[in-house]
Amino acid sequence: MKTPFRDRVELFANKDVLKDHYEPEEIRERDEEIDQYANALQDVVDGWEPDNVFVYGKTGVGKTAVTRYMMDALEYEADDRDGVDSVTSVEVNCHHHPSSYQAAIALVNELRGDTDSDPLTTGLSTSDVLNALFDEIEAREGTVLIVLDEIDNLDDDDMLLYQLPRAKTNGNIEDSQVAVVGISNDYTFRNDLSPKVQDTLCEREIKFPPYDANELVTILDDRAERALSSGVLTGGVIPQCAALAARDRGSARQAIDLLRESVNVAIEDERETVTEDDVETAVRRVERGRIKDSIKDLTTHGQYVLLAVTQTAIADDTPVRAKELYEVYADIAAEYASDPLSQRSVHDHLNDLSMLGFLRQHDRNYGRGGGQFFEYELDVDATMVQEAIADADDATV
Incomplete structure (x- = not known):
């Protein structure tokens, strides 16, 4: 029987070292x-x-x-x-x-x-x-x-x-x-x-604190030595993965995911070395996966609030105040036969989404005349958010 599977490409020595569940025996840079x-x-x-x-x-x-x-x-x-x-x-x-x-x-x-x-x-x-x-x-x-x-x-x-x-x-x-x-x-x-x-x-x-690029290079060097076959990485791959992750959230998990996915890109192309171009391809894959996984963990109304910011961003109307966003959110909730939450609850969801990295929060202070308030804008790709919410189990939006 002919199957769609490739012959094994020996780029990984132990792929599990780059998985979420792996616990290193020695902690680096902490x-x-x-x-x-x-x-x-x-x-x-x-x-x-x-x-x-x-x-x-x-x-x-x-x-x-x-x-x-x-x-x-x-x-x-x-x-x-x-x-x-x-x-x-x-x-x-x-x-x-x-x-x-x-x-x-x-x-x-x-x-x-x-x-x-x-x-x-x-x-x-x-x-x-x-x-x-x-x-x-x-x-x-x-x-x-x-x-x-x-x-x-x-x-x-x-x-x-x-x-x-x-x-x-x-x-x-x-x-x-x-x-x-x-x-x-x-x-x-x-x-x-x-x-x-x-x-x-x-x-x-x-x-x-978040890791800086040098710390992430140390972590990735250690993981690559255990996870990959000798000589499969070109010289700039690890520094590039580290720099991208440090510039974004300073997350070792993100840097490791980028490295693993870069190797997967090379394997899919049936190549024996991993290049910086593979890292660029991996960036979007990892970001899409992160957004999808994180959105699954949101409540239904958390997803509605995120979608409201996304639609406002697509209309080029961000940053936006919470009270202005509330009308967009309420329309989305009504579209899916759900009673909207209070404005205070929506504000709490906006804070949570900011903490989770979906939104960027701006503190505005215009003095006595203009008042002080927060504005919000999307901090991830709008198309990815729409696709991920559409795929989420508990919200078909």
């Missing part, structure tokens, strides 16, 4: 942040109660990778030192568990993963779920670090962030210690917490 993390967690190996830690930075700057590295290092150090209680770290992504209740159930089930206990399911009261979580923490008889990735997605209340740091004070645990490690790409996340939670957390903050 020595300062690792030192800050070590200082924040030093109390654990010294036998004291741990501090809560919040980690901030844009997508792709190493927050989660460094956190996992530090959790592994901390567990190893605790095992290796005499007189130090055991350390257990458990991670839950709040994007998949966006309420305190759901996140608490997920934490219980992660902690029960290596035991014979049955997994917890929904249907229990909030107090029962919290008691189950405290029981699992107490059973460890050591230090438990609760890692909440994408913590800014906890959208209902502050219950978990209030209860966990106060667990020992309230008598919920006695023989264990617990701390929260929150990871967020929203630098203003803490401001949205209630005053009582802010006072309870008393956290240490670690901020991850």
